[in-house]
Amino acid sequence: MRRGLSQSALANAIGVTFQQVQKYERGANRISASMLLRIANSLDVRVAELFPGREASAGRGVEIGVLEGGTELAERYAAMSSEQRASLLRIARELDSDTSA
Known part of the structure; x- marks a missing residue:
């Protein structure tokens, strides 16, 4: 939401259905590392930013x-x-x- 991207737009960007994105968001389905990277790239963020409350290593x-x-x-x-x-x-x-x- 912060990126102004709908679930459908994200789904298209990463090559899945919007229902699959909903399942990822709810935690109903696990996300592989490669899919997590695709999602981060589509949102133009670092993978670590997808984990709120977790501090990324200080640029190391x-x-x-x-x-x-x-x-x-x-x-x-x-x-x-x-x-x-x-x-x-x-x-x-x-x-x-x-x-x-």
Whole structure:
């Protein structure tokens, strides 16, 4: 409502019916992370802003979904084992240290 967007307009923007938006709003249906990102993008807000009363980290995090390839990277990361995640994190730290030197 604060954005002046009807449920129907939001539904069209995110590719669902307005009844589905109503179910999301009432909490009758769960919202996947990718759908939550679509909703935030459609409303032109950060995902954290969709959670009233929750303080977002003070600008320290990066919303990976807005970066090119970020959503795919997050999905693949979530599917990895803890050992694979640790290896990928080591690689990312090494690449980051190479660019900051």
